[in-house]
Amino acid sequence: MPVEFHLPQFGLSLAMMKPLLFVALLSLNAVEVLSGEYRAVTIETGQRRIFRVPNLETITGSSGRCVEEGLDGETMEAIWIEASCEGVRTSMVWKKDGTRMHVMACAEDVETRTSAQLKLRQQVQKEVKAHKSVTACVRNGRVEVWGWVKSEEEMATFTALEKKHRDTVKSFVEVVVAEQ
Numbered sequence: 446m447p448v449e450f451h452l453p454q455f456g457l458s459l460a461m462m463k464p465l466l467f468v469a470l471l472s473l474n475a476v477e478v479l480s481g482e483y484r485a486v487t488i489e490t491g492q493r494r495i496f497r498v499p500n501l502e503t504i505t506g507s508s509g510r511c512v513e514e515g516l517d518g519e520t521m522e523a524i525w526i527e528a529s530c531e532g533v534r535t536s537m538v539w540k541k542d543g544t545r546m547h548v549m550a551c552a553e554d555v556e557t558r559t560s561a562q563l564k565l566r567q568q569v570q571k572e573v574k575a576h577k578s579v580t581a582c583v584r585n586g587r588v589e590v591w592g593w594v595k596s597e598e599e600m601a602t603f604t605a606l607e608k609k610h611r612d613t614v615k616s617f618v619e620v621v622v623a624e625q
Contacts, residue, residue, distance in 0.1 A: 478499070479524075479548065480499075481577065482621075483546070483547050484547070485592035487566075490556070491555070496526070498524055500522070501521065501522045501523070501524065501541070512526065513534075533552070533584070534550050535547055535548070536549075547593070549593075551589065553583040579591070579592030579594065588613060588614045590614065591617045592619075593620070603618040604616065
């Protein structure tokens with residue numbers, strides 16, 4: 446049986462406060478607003494991240510055991526992504542106007558990554574920061590870079606990054622071909 450908390454002095458229960466908390470987080474910029482066609486994010490196991498999507502209709506993704514996504518039930522314009530184990534997952538966010546966004550989440554296991562791997566991932570993440578469609582995460586005992594770029598020129602950046610870090614960084618970045 447769920448426990449209800451009440452703040453009688455304000456006439457509010459916990460259930461009534463959830464939407465208010467979400468609005469407060471939005472106003473503090475704690476919730477990232479997704480824009481563009483492609484977004485890649487790193488998430489740690491045990492973590493849930495919420496993203497605001499203006500004109501959100503639904504979110505879809507293939508089934509998986511490590512990374513899951515869903516609509517935030519408290520608001521009509523937010524999604525959540527949660528990681529239970531190391532993995533990569535791409536979700537499609539559909540907007541009311543028929544457009545879609547591809548959101549890739551790379552989940553890293555905080556229990557198995559080393560401090561050296563975390564430090565390298567943070568360094569690589571700084572190097573790819575200009576590309577919101579690309580993210581770095583620790584998987585398979587190395588730093589992996591996942592996401593999308595729109596040209597071979599941009600792809601050269603990630604090929605060079607992989608060469609720079611030899612066996613410690615592996616790129617899975619793909620060039621996106623525009624739909625006709």
